[in-house]
Amino acid sequence: MVDASHDGNDVITPAAVEDVELYHPHSWWTRYVFSQDAKVIAIQYACTAIAIGLVALVLSWLMRIQLAFPGALPFIDADRYYQFITMHGMIMVIYLLTALFLGGFGNYLIPLMVGARDMVFPYANMLSYWLYLLAVLVLVASFFTPGGPTGAGWTLYPPQAILSNTPGGEWGIILMLVSLIIFVIGFTMGGLNYVVTVLQGRTRGMTLMRLPLTVWGIFTATVMALLAFPALFVACVMMLFDRMAGTSFFMPAIVEMGEQLKHGGGSPIMFQHLFWFFGHPEVYIVALPAFGIVSDLISTHARKNIFGYRMMVWAIVIIGALSFVVWAHHMYVSGMNPYFGYFFATTTLIIAVPTAIKVYNWALTLWRGNIHLTLPMLFSLAFIVTFVNGGLTGLFLGNVVVDVPLSDTMFVVAHFHMVMGVAPILVIFGAIYHWYPKVTGRMLNEAMGQLHFWITFLGAYLIFFPMHYVGLVGVPRRYYEIGETSFVPASVHDLNVFITVVALIVGAAQMLFLFNLVWSLRHGREAGGNPWRATTLEWQTPQTPPVHGNWGKELPIVYRWAYDYSVPGAAEDFIPQNQPGTLGVTREAVA
Amino acid sequence: MAVVLVLVVIAVGSVLFHLLSPWWWTPIASNWSYIDHTLVITFWITGVVFVAVVLFLAYCVWRFRHDPGRRAAYEPENRRLEGGLAAGTALGVVAMLAPGLFVWHQFITVPPDAAQVEVVGQQWLWSFRLPGADGKLGRAETRDVSPDNALGIDKADASGLDDIVIEGGELHLPVGKPVKVLLRSIDVLHNFYVPEFRAKMDMIPGMVTYFWLTPTRTGTFDILCAELCGVGHSLMRGTVVVDSEADYQTWLAEQPTFTQLQAQAEPVGTPVPAEIAQAPGER
Numbered sequence: 001m002v003d004a005s006h007d008g009n010d011v012i013t014p015a016a017v018e019d020v021e022l023y024h025p026h027s028w029w030t031r032y033v034f035s036q037d038a039k040v041i042a043i044q045y046a047c048t049a050i051a052i053g054l055v056a057l058v059l060s061w062l063m064r065i066q067l068a069f070p071g072a073l074p075f076i077d078a079d080r081y082y083q084f085i086t087m088h089g090m091i092m093v094i095y096l097l098t099a100l101f102l103g104g105f106g107n108y109l110i111p112l113m114v115g116a117r118d119m120v121f122p123y124a125n126m127l128s129y130w131l132y133l134l135a136v137l138v139l140v141a142s143f144f145t146p147g148g149p150t151g152a153g154w155t156l157y158p159p160q161a162i163l164s165n166t167p168g169g170e171w172g173i174i175l176m177l178v179s180l181i182i183f184v185i186g187f188t189m190g191g192l193n194y195v196v197t198v199l200q201g202r203t204r205g206m207t208l209m210r211l212p213l214t215v216w217g218i219f220t221a222t223v224m225a226l227l228a229f230p231a232l233f234v235a236c237v238m239m240l241f242d243r244m245a246g247t248s249f250f251m252p253a254i255v256e257m258g259e260q261l262k263h264g265g266g267s268p269i270m271f272q273h274l275f276w277f278f279g280h281p282e283v284y285i286v287a288l289p290a291f292g293i294v295s296d297l298i299s300t301h302a303r304k305n306i307f308g309y310r311m312m313v314w315a316i317v318i319i320g321a322l323s324f325v326v327w328a329h330h331m332y333v334s335g336m337n338p339y340f341g342y343f344f345a346t347t348t349l350i351i352a353v354p355t356a357i358k359v360y361n362w363a364l365t366l367w368r369g370n371i372h373l374t375l376p377m378l379f380s381l382a383f384i385v386t387f388v389n390g391g392l393t394g395l396f397l398g399n400v401v402v403d404v405p406l407s408d409t410m411f412v413v414a415h416f417h418m419v420m421g422v423a424p425i426l427v428i429f430g431a432i433y434h435w436y437p438k439v440t441g442r443m444l445n446e447a448m449g450q451l452h453f454w455i456t457f458l459g460a461y462l463i464f465f466p467m468h469y470v471g472l473v474g475v476p477r478r479y480y481e482i483g484e485t486s487f488v489p490a491s492v493h494d495l496n497v498f499i500t501v502v503a504l505i506v507g508a509a510q511m512l513f514l515f516n517l518v519w520s521l522r523h524g525r526e527a528g529g530n531p532w533r534a535t536t537l538e539w540q541t542p543q544t545p546p547v548h549g550n551w552g553k554e555l556p557i558v559y560r561w562a563y564d565y566s567v568p569g570a571a572e573d574f575i576p577q578n579q580p581g582t583l584g585v586t587r588e589a590v591a
Numbered sequence: 592m593a594v595v596l597v598l599v600v601i602a603v604g605s606v607l608f609h610l611l612s613p614w615w616w617t618p619i620a621s622n623w624s625y626i627d628h629t630l631v632i633t634f635w636i637t638g639v640v641f642v643a644v645v646l647f648l649a650y651c652v653w654r655f656r657h658d659p660g661r662r663a664a665y666e667p668e669n670r671r672l673e674g675g676l677a678a679g680t681a682l683g684v685v686a687m688l689a690p691g692l693f694v695w696h697q698f699i700t701v702p703p704d705a706a707q708v709e710v711v712g713q714q715w716l717w718s719f720r721l722p723g724a725d726g727k728l729g730r731a732e733t734r735d736v737s738p739d740n741a742l743g744i745d746k747a748d749a750s751g752l753d754d755i756v757i758e759g760g761e762l763h764l765p766v767g768k769p770v771k772v773l774l775r776s777i778d779v780l781h782n783f784y785v786p787e788f789r790a791k792m793d794m795i796p797g798m799v800t801y802f803w804l805t806p807t808r809t810g811t812f813d814i815l816c817a818e819l820c821g822v823g824h825s826l827m828r829g830t831v832v833v834d835s836e837a838d839y840q841t842w843l844a845e846q847p848t849f850t851q852l853q854a855q856a857e858p859v860g861t862p863v864p865a866e867i868a869q870a871p872g873e874r
Contacts, residue, residue, distance in 0.1 A: 252797025335800035392637035469614035474786030
């Protein structure tokens with residue numbers, strides 16, 4: 001390991017790391033509600049995200065019921081069906097996954113893992129959460145407006161999104177755009193915090209190349225989000241103008257239901273470019289934190305250093321950079337200039353190389369490891385299986401001409417659910433089982449966790465693996481009902497019923513998980529400070545759960561990388577990052 | 592050891608499902624069997640990788656599972672192994688990308704002798720236009736759409752007057768002749784999608800998009816809309832019939848031209864299925 005870091009002996013002691021009494025909260029309100037403590041904000045983010053995620057879960061049930069048993073629930077008409085798919089998609093991608101990974105895990109883990117007392121701008125951090133909550137409330141409000149929420153599909157493609165005959169064309173679309181705008185503003189406040197904290201708030205000895213991969217994943221994803229979300233922001237503002245002020249950014253001449261509209265000259269495809277310039281990095285904004293977290297889970301629970309750490313870091317950074325030049329692979333059949341296809345297919349398939357390296361390195365970390373089949377490890381294994389599956393089908397859709405028959409079919413739905421729905425959510429579960437003991441001081445119940453794991457993993461695979469073949473047959477996505485066709489055999493309907501039944505069961509299993517979260521608060525086994533015998537700093541806090549300020553009087557000093565597991569000659573099979581010594585990857589060892 | 596068993600079952604079961612399940616693409620009816628071949632190559636390469644990775648995981652869990660006294664190896668890096676794996680992956684990527692780009696080149700290179708057919712989408716109806724005796728399609732604009740001119744054909748352009756207009760009916764194509772399908776929409780995004788043709792493309796108001804194909808067998812095929820276009824999206828169906836040359840000519844002779852349609856002077860409203868015609872507020 002090349003390691004040009006400082007260790008405890010050769011740095012000037014910074015003056016500003018002392019715990020300042022002044023900024024501790026003094027009342028219940030400032031401690032638990034309008035809190036500026038990143039750990040409390042993290043829990044607020046997580047609870048809000050999970051709550052709105054439950055709405056998305058119920059919506060997915062409803063649309064699966066419609067697909068398997070058309071007409072069984074009479075209130076699901078075509079309008080509502082399209083409203084359900086739209087809200088399900090937007091909630092899951094933005095309000096659950098992005099918020100939970102960055103706002104939830106980012107807030108909790110960044111300061112603890114880099115050895116800081118808190119985020120560098122605690123007040124902006126607090127505002128970030130409250131703006132996020134406001135965005136969620138505006139979104140939820142659209143369910144209660146005349147006409148309901150928008151049913152334009154989560155991609156919000158104009159002109160359809162803002163026409164009056166689209167479900168939610170009256171208020172739903174306006175509230176959706178306003179909610180996204182608020183979300184981006186709130187996220188920017190949080191995101192700047194995460195980036196500056198990682199760059200400026202690290203404790204002594206914590207060089208960039210000693211950061212746990214969790215921090216690398218969240219950090220890179222945040223930088224990407226700060227660059228990608230502005231595209232979504234301007235797209236939303238422009239569309240809001242089109243809808244409310246009569247401009248025509250995205251609106252060409254249109255005859256709607258026999259009537260000439262007062263629009264003209266705009267370009268619907270420009271919106272698609274803006275949307276996917278945000279939308280593709282967004283996939284990796286969700287995936288990179290999952291990559292980082294799962295690396296740490298695998299390493300800790302296999303008692304082995306992550307294999308090829310530097311390669312893992314560079315893979316994260318390269319994937320982050322490349323993901324900004326692949327966006328139009330979502331648009332191969334959009335009618336854009338077909339010559340773009342060469343470029344975007346090439347960049348898209350190149351991204352497979354660093355991604356594959358990550359998969360190999362996770363697998364090679366298990367090789368000659370000491371694998372404890374704990375819940376975090378089980379979820380990590382399940383992540384690798386589903387991520388590899390979903391990543392490989394991405395090679396179909398990224399390879400421009402292969403995408404042509406599959407585009408806009410259920411194959412796409414199966415692919416993106418596997419790769420950015422199931423896989424990252426399995427990491428979220430693994431991460432919650434892993435860090436819950438630090439957050440609460442108690443372990444989650446193992447038996448409930450095992451049941452939850454098996455139903456979720458096997459169920460999710462049974463839902464989405466066969467779904468690819470529904471798309472291969474040719475069934476388009478976003479169909480209220482497939483109806484009569486000459487090419488869809490009746491057996492596809494049986495498969496749809498099977499998928500729906502499994503989806504209902506998997507959804508129900510999540511209630512068990514939520515029950516476990518609440519039940520274990522009181523009844524879980526006492527965890528102690530470092531139940532997994534992990535090396536990273538968050539497990540070395542003087543108190544568990546960590547108190548405001550995290551570290552007591554003295555900040556920890558970091559002497560080594562985050563992966564000194566099973567170091568030959570060491571008494572224990574782990575050496576915490578803040579433990580001096582010559583064994584493992586320290587400056588002395590490599591010099 | 593349940594985990595090991597499950598991982599093996601997933602690897603083997605996924606392959607068996609792929610080989611044995613009845614769900615596969617519908618028989619092709621166009622020249623784009625190259626696309627199918629590229630897809631099959633991709634299935635093989637990705638299938639091998641998937642099975643290899645999952646079985647490797649299963650082996651690791653079985654072989655290196657924790658038992659008292661086990662200690663993990665300590666090996667931060669192995670440059671040769673990492674480099675080799677990266678190179679192997681790059682090779683696999685090239686093996687998929689090269690044929691993909693090659694076929695894409697064919698896909699976007701329209702043969703010069705291709706006939707032209709225009710497809711016009713609107714909520715939620717397919718219309719078609721074929722060049723008349725002059726072999727040219729006349730100019731058309733969304734601005735010119737009116738009740739008696741549903742496709743917005745420019746009456747000032749002489750080459751449009753003999754165009755054959757089919758509103759809401761069947762499209763016929765002659766077998767074995769390359770055809771460039773020009774796509775237009777007058778309201779929202781649509782996508783002209785015939786599963787048997789493999790090709791599809793979005794239709795965008797304000798633009799003309801296209802793809803080309805050569806129908807390779809006669810028959811009647813469904814046209815579906817593959818881009819969400821509002822509440823009637825799944826009801827937006829049409830029919831394309833691939834005819835022998837003789838049948839095609841018979842059919843063509845029966846179709847009215849734009850001028851003949853104008854002469855009938857029958858106002859043509861926008862057809863809207865009754866159950867989806869209600870305003871959003873009425874639910």
